[in-house]
Amino acid sequence: MTKDKVLIFDTTLRDGEQSPGATMTHEEKLEIAEMLDDMGVDIIEAGFPIASEGDFNAVSAIAAQAQNATICGLARANYKDIDRCWDAVKHAKSPRIHTFIGTSPLHRAIPNLSMDEMAERIHDTVTHARNLCDNVQWSPMDATRTEEDYLCRVVEIAIKAGATTINIPDTVGYTAPVESAALIRMLINKVPGADEVIFATHCHNDLGMATANSLAAVEGGARQIECTINGLGERAGNTALEEVVMALKVRGDIMPYTTGIDTRKIMNISRRVATVSGFAVQFNKAIVGKNAFAHESGIHQDGMLKNRETFEVMKPEDVGLAGTSLPLGKHSGRAALRAKLKELGYDLADNQLNDVFVRFKDLADRKKEVFDDDLMALVTQNDSGEDRLKLKSLRVVCGTTGPQTADMVMEVDGTDVETSATGDGPVDATFNAVKAIFSHGARLQLYQVSAVTEGTDAQATVSVRMEEDGRIATGQSADTDTVVASAKAYINALNRLLVRREKSDPGYDVKGVSYKDT
Ligand code: KIV
Ligand code: ZN
Secondary structure, eight states, rough: OEEEEEEEEEEEEIIIITTTTOOOOHHHHHHHHHHHHHHTTTTEEOOOTTOHHHHHHHHHHHHHOOOSSSSEEEEEEEHHHHHHHHHHHHTTTSSEEEEEESSSHHHTTTTTTHHHHHHHHHHHHHHHHHHSSSEEEEEEETTTSSSSHHHHHHHHHHHTTTTTTTEEEESSSOOOOHHHHHHHHOOOHHHHTTTEEEEEEEOOOOTHHHHHHHHHHHHTTTEEEEEEEOOSSSOOOOHHHHHHHHHHHTTTTTTOEOOOOOOGHHHHHHHHHHHHHHHOOTTTTTTTTTTTBBOSSOOOOOOOOOOOGGGSOOOGGGGGOOOOOOOOOOOHHHHHHHHHHTTTTTTHHHHEEEEEHHHHHHHHHHHSSSSSHHHHHHHOOTOOOOSEEEEEEEEEEEESSSSSEEEEEEEEETEEEEEEESSSSSSHHHHHHHHSSSOOOOOEEEEEEEEOOOSOOOOOOEEEEEEETTEEEEEEEEEEEEHHHHHHHHHHHHHHHHHHHHHTTBBBBTTBBEEEEE
């Protein structure tokens, strides 16, 4: 069976960047464009050159740097927009002008054009674009809410005027899969000249049907899918590139189409786009979400350990992940705990495992996710299960006139030790107090505060990462008092470092004082 090629048109840098708050810098746009080009995207819509000087410069620079992809710019249906667009994309090895106008009754009312006047405008602007560039895409915006007869009429005009790609946008995410397929099929069957152009589909996700609508449009005869990384875009976003590409790859049995995308590059670009756009990817998002290849429940984990196909329809490696993750939580079972402990270097006998499993369940009931450090602490815990270092009390004086001071009482191996320390701010003073009580050579690698609830009484979650001699331990704590949360997270990380030390080098204290020789 020969598979039809479906072109992937990425509009992360145009439609995606239109999401409120998703503005990227010039350098970030160039970086994302390079990644898109490298992963095999056929057409990159790099921006809307008339929109701003910055957009014009970004589209020009992306056009000049692109190695393989066609570089496209967006233009409204007027000569000024089209000329500006051409000036930006003409630097590309393969340039394209994309011009559009809203054709539905609601959109025709805005420029107050009659059907005939709009038809004439389409003829003139597409002709103008085609005189500048061999590769012209035309879109009737809000096509899915445009009268069918009128849609056929304007598509025919655009084709006759020289458009080489006809894009049918579902601008407001209103259509459904059966309609999406039928609309493209109808246009291909009815419009004279339709067989000489490529039909494209451009779907928004307002009702959560964008990916399904795009795939249905392909069934109807579309051979270009417009999409964005992570589904970024206006309102609920666009069709997600990773979803359509992986759906076509995994379900080639019923959708015999191929794309030129190197799917192993998906994860990398998804993460980069999330970072530069500031739009974090929801945990349960298909393909690229943190949980897309994570299995927590005991039944699923047991199945996965025996045969990954039990609960996965594609390999994480195919999208550029190192592998499946089996996070341990309250739903996890013995099989996953045993596998995880083995990975951490603990090969426990059955009775030992049972013992740790009971403590693990107890901890998992209290904690959302149980990390490697938690498990190591569970295994190496002394009988009382207590940490060596504990915060007993903390009082901090801070304000505009320093020095900031922390008075602290900490329990070290069962004995209370008291100190007072100053520092450059309340957190620094607090960390200095811990160090004064329990001196150590560990280096603070990361200190991060995030609010988990809203308002001035928000719970702050503090994460601390410490490193000593290549051993890394993280600590976390939440409190409505950020400084208290910081102290507890810091002490938590130190306790874990002690556990790690004890495991890899028994008798060697984290302070750097070896007591095994004494
Ligand atoms: O959603 C839409 O209709 C668009 C057009 C400009 C193609 O983004
Ligand atoms: Zn759009």
